[in-house]
Amino acid sequence: MPDIDLGTQMADLIMAQRGYQANAAVVDRAKDSYQAALEIGRN
Incomplete structure (x- = not known):
């Protein structure tokens, strides 16, 4: 018998x-903010 609890493994995966x-999502929002700042600087 394997010593693996599938419920615990699935919870860890989730x-x-x-x-x-x-x-x-944080990286995407930061990238969007930096791009917006660059656009403001260009105008």
Whole structure:
């Protein structure tokens, strides 16, 4: 019998996925902010 709890592993996977999505959203928003600042500087 494997010593792996599938419920715990699935919960860990979901938490990692949500963390990745949150971090990716922060990066996207920061990129958009920097691009907006560059546009303001050009005008």
